[in-house]
Amino acid sequence: MMIETLALVEMDWSQWLVPFTERWWQETVCSALVGVACGVLGCFVVLRRMALIGDALSHAVLPGVVIAFMLTRDSGIVGLLLGALFAGLATAVLVNLVSRHSRTKEDSSIGIVFTSLFALGIVLISALPRGLHFDLKCFLFGDPLAVGTADLWMMAVIAPAVVLIVTLLYHPLKISSFDPVVAAAMGLPVVLLHYLLMGMLSATVVAGLKTTGVILVVAMVITPASAAYQLTNRFWVMLTLAGLFGALSAAIGMSVAFVTNAPTGPAMVLVAAGLFALAVLLSPSHGVVFDWVRRRRLNQHIQSEDVLKAVFRLTEVGTPCTVEAVASDASMGLARVRSMLDRLRGQGMMMPDPAQVGLTPQGEARAVEMIRSHRLWESYLVERAQLDVSSVHDAAERLEHAHGLADEVDEQLGHPRFDPQGKPIPPRRG
Amino acid sequence: MNSTTQQSGSQAVDASATVVGVESAVAGPAPIEVVNAMVAYDGRPVLRSVSFTSPKGKLVGIVGPNGAGKSTLLKAILGLVRLDSGTVRVFGQPLKRVRRRVAYVPQTEAVDWDFPVTAMDVVMMGSYAGLGLFGRPGTRQRAAAQLALEQVGMADFAKRHIRRLSGGQQQRVFLARALCQQADILLLDEPFAGVDAATEQAIFDLMDRLTAEGKTLIVVNHDLSVLDRFDLLMLLNQQIVAFGPTEQVATDENLRLTYGGRLSLLERADTTLQHAGPEMQ
Numbered sequence: 041m042m043i044e045t046l047a048l049v050e051m052d053w054s055q056w057l058v059p060f061t062e063r064w065w066q067e068t069v070c071s072a073l074v075g076v077a078c079g080v081l082g083c084f085v086v087l088r089r090m091a092l093i094g095d096a097l098s099h100a101v102l103p104g105v106v107i108a109f110m111l112t113r114d115s116g117i118v119g120l121l122l123g124a125l126f127a128g129l130a131t132a133v134l135v136n137l138v139s140r141h142s143r144t145k146e147d148s149s150i151g152i153v154f155t156s157l158f159a160l161g162i163v164l165i166s167a168l169p170r171g172l173h174f175d176l177k178c179f180l181f182g183d184p185l186a187v188g189t190a191d192l193w194m195m196a197v198i199a200p201a202v203v204l205i206v207t208l209l210y211h212p213l214k215i216s217s218f219d220p221v222v223a224a225a226m227g228l229p230v231v232l233l234h235y236l237l238m239g240m241l242s243a244t245v246v247a248g249l250k251t252t253g254v255i256l257v258v259a260m261v262i263t264p265a266s267a268a269y270q271l272t273n274r275f276w277v278m279l280t281l282a283g284l285f286g287a288l289s290a291a292i293g294m295s296v297a298f299v300t301n302a303p304t305g306p307a308m309v310l311v312a313a314g315l316f317a318l319a320v321l322l323s324p325s326h327g328v329v330f331d332w333v334r335r336r337r338l339n340q341h342i343q344s345e346d347v348l349k350a351v352f353r354l355t356e357v358g359t360p361c362t363v364e365a366v367a368s369d370a371s372m373g374l375a376r377v378r379s380m381l382d383r384l385r386g387q388g389m390m391m392p393d394p395a396q397v398g399l400t401p402q403g404e405a406r407a408v409e410m411i412r413s414h415r416l417w418e419s420y421l422v423e424r425a426q427l428d429v430s431s432v433h434d435a436a437e438r439l440e441h442a443h444g445l446a447d448e449v450d451e452q453l454g455h456p457r458f459d460p461q462g463k464p465i466p467p468r469r470g
Numbered sequence: 471m472n473s474t475t476q477q478s479g480s481q482a483v484d485a486s487a488t489v490v491g492v493e494s495a496v497a498g499p500a501p502i503e504v505v506n507a508m509v510a511y512d513g514r515p516v517l518r519s520v521s522f523t524s525p526k527g528k529l530v531g532i533v534g535p536n537g538a539g540k541s542t543l544l545k546a547i548l549g550l551v552r553l554d555s556g557t558v559r560v561f562g563q564p565l566k567r568v569r570r571r572v573a574y575v576p577q578t579e580a581v582d583w584d585f586p587v588t589a590m591d592v593v594m595m596g597s598y599a600g601l602g603l604f605g606r607p608g609t610r611q612r613a614a615a616q617l618a619l620e621q622v623g624m625a626d627f628a629k630r631h632i633r634r635l636s637g638g639q640q641q642r643v644f645l646a647r648a649l650c651q652q653a654d655i656l657l658l659d660e661p662f663a664g665v666d667a668a669t670e671q672a673i674f675d676l677m678d679r680l681t682a683e684g685k686t687l688i689v690v691n692h693d694l695s696v697l698d699r700f701d702l703l704m705l706l707n708q709q710i711v712a713f714g715p716t717e718q719v720a721t722d723e724n725l726r727l728t729y730g731g732r733l734s735l736l737e738r739a740d741t742t743l744q745h746a747g748p749e750m751q
Contacts, residue, residue, distance in 0.1 A: 087582070087585060087586075208604055209603065209604070210606075211595075211598050211601065211605070211606065211607065212598065212603055214587075214591075214595070215595045215598055217585075218581075218582065218585045218587060218592075218595070219576070219581065219595070221550060221574075221576050221580075222574055222576055222595070222647075223598075224550055225548045225549075225550060225569075225572070225574040226569065226570075226598060226599040226651075227566070227569040227570070227599070228598070228603070229603075269586065272586055273586050273587075273588065273631040274586055274587075274588070274591075275585075275586045275587055275591070277586070278586050
C-alpha cells in the first residue's frame with residue numbers, strides 16, 4: 041500500500057495534462073480540418089486512380105514554396121500558398137502535356153514531372169541568398185511546432201471552402217469522375233473541373249505539409265478515402281465518411297502523439313491506416329468479418345436442417361430418438377447435434393423438453409418441406425441438368441436448403457409425383 | 471420539348487441554304503449533317519472525307535471492321551475529337567448550341583464498375599445535361615429517370631450497385647441514362663456488346679418506339695446478323711463505302727468492299743509517304 045502511494049506521488053502527472061493546453065487544441069483542430077479536406081478530395085483521387093498525382097503534387101510544390109519564400113523573404117502563409125498553388129497547377133498541366141505529346145504514359149509522365157520539380161526546388165534552396173534559411177527537413181517530415189495561429193486560420197478558410205465547392209459542384213464532379221467522356225459530351229467543363237480539383241488538392245496538401253510532411257501527406261489523401269470506399273456504394277456517403285475518417289485520424293493521431301511524445305505526422309498516418317484495416321475487415325459487402333459471419337450462418341442453417349431431417353427419419357421408422365442416434369444419422373458430432381437441437385427448440389421446431397427429442401408439428405412440416413425440396417431438386421438435376429441418377433444425391437443435399445425455390449422447380453418440371461429413385465414427392469403444403 | 475421544335479423551325483431558312491444532300495422533304499434542318507469530315511490521330515488518318523446526312527426519325531446503323539473509325543465518327547459528331555477539316559451540323563447549327571439535344575451511350579468496357587453509384591444514380595446523370603454546373607436534380611428529374619428505367623425494363627434494379635448487374639442490364643442502364651437526357655438524337659456505341667438475344671430484341675423494339683416518336687438514332691454495331699433491323703445503313707472503313715436504305719446497301723459486294731481486309735490504296739499511299747520519306751528522294 042505504501043509503495044503504491046509513493047509511486048503515484050512520484051509520477052509526473054503534468055505530462056498527461058499537456059493535451060489540454062492551447063497548443064494541443066490548436067494543432068488538433070488545424071490537422072482535423074486538413075483531414076476533412078484531404079479525405080473529401082481523396083475520394084476523387086482514389087476513384088480517378090490518381091494516387092500518384094497526389095504524391096506528385098505534394099513533392100512538386102517545393103519549387104513554388106521556395107520561390108515564394110525567396111520573393112517574400114519570410115514563410116508567410118499567403119505567399120507559400122500562392123507558390124504552392126502555382127506549382128501544383130503547373131504539375132498538372134505539365135503531366136498532361138508530357139503524356140499527350142510523347143509516347144510516355146501518364147504514370148511515367150507524373151514520375152518525370154514531379155521528381156524534376158522537386159529537384160529544382162532543392163537546387164533553388166541551395167541558391168538562396170545568405171541569411172535566408174529554408175528548413176528542408178521540416179518540409180519533408182513535417183513539424184507540428186511550426187503550426188501557428190495563421191495556419192489555423194488558413195485551414196479554417198480552406199477546409200470549409202473545399203467542402204462548399206464539392207457540395208455545390210457535386211453532380212458535375214460525380215459524372216466527370218465516373219464517365220468523363222459522357223460528361224464532356226454533355227458540355228460540362230471536364231478539364232476545368234479537373235484543374236479545380238488539382239488546385240484544391242495543392243492548397244490542402246500544402247496546408248497539410250506542416251503537420252505530416254511531404255512524404256506522408258499523400259496518406260492523408262488516399263487512406264481515409266480508401267477506407268470509406270470499402271464501406272459504401274453511394275458516392276455522397278463515401279465523401280462524408282472520408283471527411284469524417286480524415287478528421288478522426290488527424291485528431292486521434294495528434295492526441296496520441298501528444299500523450300506518448302511520438303511524432304505527430306506518422307501517428308496520424310498510422311491511425312488512418314488502422315481505420316482502413318478496420319474498414320477492410322468490417323465492410324458489410326466485401327469485408328472479411330461479415331463474409332465469415334455469413335458463411336457461418338449458412339453452415340448453421342444447413343446443419344440445423346440436417347438435424348431436423350434426421351429426427352424426422354428416425355421418428356418415421358420408429359427408432360428411439362436419442363442424441364446419439366441423431367448424431368450417427370446426420371453424421372455430426374454429439375456436441376454439434378446438441379447445440380443444433382437447442383437452436384431448433386428456440387425456433388419452436390422441437391418439443392421444449394430437452395430430455396425427449398421430438399418434433400413439434402411445425403418442425404414436422406419443415407422436415408416434410410425439406411424432403412420435398414430434396415426430391416424435387418433430384419428430379420430437376422436428372423431431367424434438366426442431365427446428371428446421372430446415382431450422382432444427384434450429394435448435389436441435392438446442398439440444393440435442398442434452397443427450399444424457397446422448390447415451388448418454382450415443381451412448376452418447371454410439371455408437378456412430378458415421384459423422384460428419379462421412385463420415392464414419392466410430398467405435395468405442396470396449403 | 472415545345473421550345474426545341476420552335477428552335478429547329480426558326481433555323482429552317484438558314485439550313486436550306488447550306489444543306490447539300492437532304493433528299494427528304496421534311497421541314498426543318500436535318501438532325502445530323504456531316505460534310506467532308508477528316509480526323510487523324512498522330513498524323514494517321516482515321517476518317518477521310520466523310521459526308522452524310524441523317525434524316526429525322528430513322529434508326530441508322532454504322533458497321534465496319536475494327537479501326538474503321540466508327541467510334542471516332544460518333545465522337546466527331548459529339549465534338550469529342552477535333553476535326554482536321556470538314557463540318558458537323560446538328561439541326562442545322564453548330565453542336566455547341568444544341569448539345570443538350572444529343573445524348574451519347576459510350577462503349578461500356580471502359581466503365582469503372584466499382585464506382586460507388588447505383589443504377590438509379592447512373593440514370594439520373596442523364597438529367598445533368600439540362601441542369602448546368604450548379605443545378606440539382608429534383609422531383610422532375612427523378613421521375614424522368616424512373617420512367618427511363620421502366621422503359622428499359624430495369625425499374626426493379628434501381629437501387630442496385632452497378633457492379634451487381636449483368637452485362638445486358640448494365641447496357642440497359644446506360645441506355646436509360648441517354649433516355650433520361652430526353653434528347654432528340656441518340657448516338658450509341660456498341661450497345662449490344664455482351665447482351666443476350668432476348669435483351670437485344672427488347673432494345674431494338676425500344677429503338678423502334680423511339681424513332682416512331684421522331685428521335686434519330688445512330689448505332690455503331692459489330693453484329694452483321696441484325697442489319698435488317700436498321701432503317702438506314704452506313705458501311706464505313708475510314709471512308710463511307712455505302713450509305714442508304716439497308717436493303718440497298720447491305721449487298722455482298724458492298725460488305726466485301728468494307729471488310730475486304732486489304733488496305734485501301736489511300737492508306738497504302740499514306741504509309742509509303744510516312745515511312746519511306748527519305749528513299750523517295
